Amino acid sequence: MSRHTFQFGSATIDYELQFLDRKTLGITVTPEMSVIVSAPIGTAIPKIESRLTKRAPWILKSISYFMAFHPKTPNRKYISGETHLYLGRQYLLKIILGEEESVKLKGKHLIVNTIKTINARPLxxxxxxxxxxxxxxxxxxxxxxxxxxxxxxxxxxxxxxxxxxxxxxxxxxxxxxxxxxxxxxxxxxxxxxxxxxxxxxxxxxxxxxxxxxxxxxxxxxxxxxxxxxxxx
Structure with a gap:
């Protein structure tokens, strides 16, 4: 497969092109948001990109759809006062130093009891x-x-x-x-x-x-x- 790009409005769309023994041109958007074009052997690039331009709205919509399945959770700090998510709600982290090692929800807080602050993250x-x-x-x-x-x-x-x-x-x-x-x-x-x-x-x-x-x-x-x- 060879890599190519084409422009649709302000969007630059990358795609991978493969020539196969087939009669029609196929366009696939994978869950990893890769665009794969399978074209009949000998198809000219301008003809391929003309078809891609017509299908560009669908390609961009599919890429946007799969983006929801790509975790992008921001990095959180493991210090008191930082917020952490659980079932869609934000909880304030509260670290309590002591002899116990535990994690529990209480009200609006995620409470971590730990011997050392450094243990908060793995806990x-x-x-x-x-x-x-x-x-x-x-x-x-x-x-x-x-x-x-x-x-x-x-x-x-x-x-x-x-x-x-x-x-x-x-x-x-x-x-x-x-x-x-x-x-x-x-x-x-x-x-x-x-x-x-x-x-x-x-x-x-x-x-x-x-x-x-x-x-x-x-x-x-x-x-x-x-x-x-x-x-x-």
């Missing part, structure tokens, strides 16, 4: 992971039950740190969720899980996929926007 990260293991599965269960009417169910649900994805669905039906989702509102978590459950039925982002997603979660765009803005 909080472990707490987030523990919460993710419990909460993400409990949020997923009713959605999985709901999808049984389509005669589908994930083979398993796994948590995995993914720098570029909020969730994914494997060819064998395993749904993988990023534990960082525990920082997002419940509705945004439901949106990501619903999105992956839809992939058990429609593997690609076709119109049928989006129709199903809208049918199963009418306000998914609202929660997608919250995910983009709150964790951006």
């Amino acid at each position: 909080i990260e472990n707490w987030y992971l523990s919460q993710a293991k419990n909460k993400l599965h409990s949020i997923a269960l009713p959605l999985i039950e709901k999808f049984k009417k389509h005669k589908v169910a994930p083979t398993s649900i796994e948590l995995r740190n993914m720098p570029k994805r909020w969730g994914s669905c494997t060819a064998k039906g395993k749904i993988i969720l990023n534990p960082e989702l525990i920082k997002a509102p419940k509705g945004s978590i439901e949106y990501v899980i619903t999105h992956e459950l839809c992939h058990l039925i429609h593997h690609d982002h076709t119109q049928k996929f989006f129709d199903l997603q809208s049918k199963e979660m009418k306000d998914w765009e609202k929660w997608k926007t919250k995910l983009e803005t709150l964790l951006a």
Whole structure:
């Protein structure tokens, strides 16, 4: 594959071009926001870019769509007074030095009891992971039950740190969720899980996929926007 760019208004769009033994030109936007063009052998570049220009609004919309699945949570400091997210709400971090090592929510505070301040970060990260293991599965269960009417169910649900994805669905039906989702509102978590459950039925982002997603979660765009803005 060779790399190319073309201009559409003020946007510069990069794409990877491959020539294949096929009759028509295909354009794919991957979840990693790469644009891949598969063209019949011998197709002229001007003809390819003419087609790309016509499809540019769809390409940019698809890139924007997948951007919601790219975690961009800002770095947080692990000192008293800093805010940390949990299920879409901001909590003030309060570090208390003592003999105990624990993390808990109390009112508007995330309270960390620790022997040394330097221990606050690993304590909080472990707490987030523990919460993710419990909460993400409990949020997923009713959605999985709901999808049984389509005669589908994930083979398993796994948590995995993914720098570029909020969730994914494997060819064998395993749904993988990023534990960082525990920082997002419940509705945004439901949106990501619903999105992956839809992939058990429609593997690609076709119109049928989006129709199903809208049918199963009418306000998914609202929660997608919250995910983009709150964790951006």
